[in-house]
Amino acid sequence: MRVDVQGLTVRYGEVTAVDDMSFSLSGNKIYGLLGRNGSGKTSLMSTLAGYRKPSGSVQLDGAPVFENAAAMRQVCLVRHSADAADKGDKVSYVLEYGAAWRDTWDNAYALELVDLFKIDLKTKVGALSLGQRSALGVVIGLASRSPLTMLDEAHLGMDTPTRYAFYDALLNDFMEHPRTIVISTHLIEELASLLEEVLIIDSGRLVLQEEADVLRSRGTEVTGNVSDVDEFTAALTVLSEKSLGSTKAAMLYGALDYDQLIRARQLGLELGPIALQDLFVHLTEPVGGKR
Numbered sequence: 001m002r003v004d005v006q007g008l009t010v011r012y013g014e015v016t017a018v019d020d021m022s023f024s025l026s027g028n029k030i031y032g033l034l035g036r037n038g039s040g041k042t043s044l045m046s047t048l049a050g051y052r053k054p055s056g057s058v059q060l061d062g063a064p065v066f067e068n069a070a071a072m073r074q075v076c077l078v079r080h081s082a083d084a085a086d087k088g089d090k091v092s093y094v095l096e097y098g099a100a101w102r103d104t105w106d107n108a109y110a111l112e113l114v115d116l117f118k119i120d121l122k123t124k125v126g127a128l129s130l131g132q133r134s135a136l137g138v139v140i141g142l143a144s145r146s147p148l149t150m151l152d153e154a155h156l157g158m159d160t161p162t163r164y165a166f167y168d169a170l171l172n173d174f175m176e177h178p179r180t181i182v183i184s185t186h187l188i189e190e191l192a193s194l195l196e197e198v199l200i201i202d203s204g205r206l207v208l209q210e211e212a213d214v215l216r217s218r219g220t221e222v223t224g225n226v227s228d229v230d231e232f233t234a235a236l237t238v239l240s241e242k243s244l245g246s247t248k249a250a251m252l253y254g255a256l257d258y259d260q261l262i263r264a265r266q267l268g269l270e271l272g273p274i275a276l277q278d279l280f281v282h283l284t285e286p287v288g289g290k291r
């Protein structure tokens with residue numbers, strides 16, 4: 001599903017959560033929506049899902065989503081820890097409701113995922129742990145097979161093995177059933193390898209939208225002897241550094257030119273792709289104000 005957003009602003013009284021945002025998603029990719037706390041991710045996704053009237057335009061496959069039942073049936077937004085589900089409902093009822101609402105729902109797959117995440121169908125939502133509630137949200141999100149599926153911090157409270165099971169399920173199902181998936185997360189490195197395109201938002205504004213591989217090529221990780229790395233990076237933009245004994249790794253922002261690549265080789269430095277997380281930290285406003 002294609003998504004077109006034009007001049008979108010979301011305000012809560014004095015607070016501008018989304019500030020004149022415009023972008024398009026060509027579709028059938030896994031998109032990472034990255035942004036610091038309060039940057040506007042949830043406000044943006046709920047507007048894309050048609051939950052709030054947009055100031056500006058939000059179109060899904062060329063049609064406005066707000067007050068458009070047919071378009072809204074094509075969308076599944078899973079907020080963290082399945083908080084939209086009624087705590088008194090049994091898991092089995094939540095799945096039935098999911099099935100009734102979505103034409104693309106795959107019930108056999110939903111049951112497979114419930115089994116994978118070890119969720120008892122007879123348990124009431126309120127009796128599930130935080131991680132189990134999140135897993136239920138993921139079951140709904142994936143089994144819906146919605147042409148636009150948005151997962152907003154869907155991993156909240158999941159332990160590490162469960163999160164990895166979620167990432168595997170997501171990737172496998174996406175390969176078999178390509179669709180537009182938007183994931184917001186603060187665990188950037190864990191999900192980085194799944195993301196094909198990345199949108200970074202900061203204070204309600206789109207900072208960048210780029211293919212994940214292109215984004216990674218905007219920086220370099222340089223590893224070698226502490227003194228060699230220090231010499232090499234002296235005049236460059238260093239995003240972060242890590243030292244272990246006599247070895248140091250520095251994350252650099254900006255592409256290296258030919259002479260710098262030659263110098264790195266002379267010094268015996270190893271060059272590798274930069275971590276998405278370091279780029280993200282660099283591109284968004286630091287905690288406590290401007291750099």
Ligand SMILES: Nc1ncnc2c1ncn2[C@@H]1O[C@H](COP(=O)(O)OP(=O)(O)OP(=O)(O)O)[C@@H](O)[C@H]1O
Nearest residue numbers: 012015016017035036037038039040041042043044
């Ligand atoms: N219902 C609301 N009433 C008033 N202000 C709100 C409301 N919902 C969100 N906001 C404000 O809008 C801004 C964006 O919030 P939003 O939840 O969209 O950000 P987010 O990027 O999803 O944050 P997080 O990563 O912490 O979940 C914040 O300043 C927040 O305080």
